[in-house]
Amino acid sequence: MLETGLFQENTTLYCAARKTRLSRLLEEKYAGQLKIVDDSRIAVNSLKRGDVAHSYPIDYVNINTEKAIVESCFTALIIGFGTTGQDALRFLYEFSAFPKNEKGEKSPVKIHAVDHSMNEIRGNLLQEIPALERLEGKNKEIELHHMDVGSQTFFDLKKSIIKDLNYVIIATGDDERNIEIASQLLEMAYQYKDNTQQPFKVFVRLYKEENRERFESAIEVYKPFSLSLALFGATRLLYTEELIINDEIQKESEVFQRSYCEANPNETYAPLEARLEQERQNPQVGPLYAYRSLERKEGQNKANQMHVYTKIRLMGLNENYQAVVLPKWDKETGLDFCDADKTWIAQLTHASACEHLRWNASHLMMGYVTMTDEVGKQTEGTCNLRKKQHRCIVPWNELNKQTQSYDYYVVRTSVYQYLKGKAAVELK
Known part of the structure; x- marks a missing residue:
């Protein structure tokens, strides 16, 4: 379209698409005239901007403010590792990087990611993030799990980390499945977590606006139990003039x-x-x-x-x-x-x-x-x-x-x- 001569030089086209290698190259070629709008990235950026209450990892760790250091581990779980889940990993890894001492060494972090197609996803991700070769694994900062959310292995994983778990992002691509997984996790947290332990919150991606009422009902249901559930990434909040044009x-x-x-x-x-x-x-x-x-x-x-x-x-x-x-x-x-x-x-x-x-x-x-x-x-x-x-x-x-x-x-x-x-x- 930009090569048809139908648009003035100062015209900018906004295209809703995933930022792939090809779309990046096109955006670079038409710098200033073409902008790729990636809704997965914008959805996760709503957490980075703090549009959702307590969306920053710093709210889930023990802070020694006198020294400006962190004295606990940040533990997170990402369920669904498509485009939103992968951008969530990037956000959580970046924003959970805290100093643990006067030398500026990094405080501990553990991020689990679960998807039934993880074996297929892993190879592409390694090409995008070569550092994963040393960051990912059983006793490392990031652990990628090939498993289905309905499996025994996923139940075992949840049970093994629930006491230490601080932060959950659910983005399977299916609203009904998302809310069901969130409910299971919140009930497990209520059963196994000690109220004196670290704060805990579940963030669920909302894909279809017609499901908002059901999500908001679930949020209200869990409030009396001091269980925190929030939605993010709703379409009507992503495609705004303030975020995309301005x-x-x-x-x-x-x-x-x-x-x-x-x-x-x-x-x-x-x-x-x-x-x-x-x-x-x-x-x-x-x-x-x-x-x-x-x-x-x-x-x-x-x-x-x-x-x-x-x-x-x-x-x-x-x-x-x-x-x-x-x-x-x-x-x-x-x-x-x-x-x-x-x-x-x-x-x-x-x-x-x-x-x-x-x-x-x-x-x-x-x-x-x-x-x-x-x-x-x-x-x-x-x-x-x-x-x-x-x-x-x-x-x-x-x-x-x-x-x-x-x-x-x-x-x-x-x-x-x-x-x-x-x-x-x-x-x-």
């Missing part, structure tokens, strides 16, 4: 592009359209990878906007704060010799480590891996787009102070955005 998250996330420029002396802020042209002119990127490179960076800005709540909860901040100081980061010493309250400096530092853990996790879920020595010799800068390798996918304490500053300025901006107008915020 892209409000992108507009709000521009503050994080500015924070990146503040941390990087070689960067000057430019509007989104100008940044695409800069990518095209960059000899390390070029026209072929320009859109892909910009999409990766813009994705991080958007994730930072949606991750503000997580950082605020980790640090124990609230609207009752009277005043805070947000110092500049020294390129040689970081915040090590900053003249400010030591507890506050530790919170800022550990929240910065959390940002790096989130960034690492997001890149692994996008298909990137740590840059090898061989590829590093061929690469100028930190990222090789063709090889999908990045130098910075390493532990926080292995980064130099300059690179750590990028994470810190995200935290600094997050705190400022949260507290401005509510408390006196001093930017030193």
Whole structure:
């Protein structure tokens, strides 16, 4: 259609489709004129945006706010591993990346995913996420199960994890089946869980609007038992002008592009359209990878906007704060010799480590891996787009102070955005 000459150059077509390799290439070819609208991704983004109450993993772990670290494991279960389930894995893995100590090491996480076609899904997913080879398995962070939800093996799995289970996403593609599975899980939770244990919630994808009333009735039924059930991904809430045409998250996330420029002396802020042209002119990127490179960076800005709540909860901040100081980061010493309250400096530092853990996790879920020595010799800068390798996918304490500053300025901006107008915020 775009090649027929029927549309002006400033016309944008929105196409509802899954973001496959082919559709991505078409979107790149017609950058600015064609936008793929992937409803599975938008549905999961409603959880990332916090449109549904308590949809962030940070609400399901024990937080030491004085140190800004997490002291418990986050355990999740995804039932139905089609497009929504796979995007749910990416979201949960990224947003459950928390520091467990002063070194910035990652707190434990366990994500189970169940589907009766998992053996067929696994191969394609490994190609999209090569890091799964080391992340997935019996005693690893992610475990993919080939089983039917009506099987004995699924019952055994539920029973073995129910006491530790925090978070469930159900997206089988069938509303009736979804609500039945949710009911079984909630009743098992009521039977086996101790009320003093970690919070627990089940999120169910609503596919057809005509089933909303039944879902909402189920939500009300379980409320008296302190069992939390929520629906997400309803079509009427996904296809809105605010989300698709105006892209409000992108507009709000521009503050994080500015924070990146503040941390990087070689960067000057430019509007989104100008940044695409800069990518095209960059000899390390070029026209072929320009859109892909910009999409990766813009994705991080958007994730930072949606991750503000997580950082605020980790640090124990609230609207009752009277005043805070947000110092500049020294390129040689970081915040090590900053003249400010030591507890506050530790919170800022550990929240910065959390940002790096989130960034690492997001890149692994996008298909990137740590840059090898061989590829590093061929690469100028930190990222090789063709090889999908990045130098910075390493532990926080292995980064130099300059690179750590990028994470810190995200935290600094997050705190400022949260507290401005509510408390006196001093930017030193």
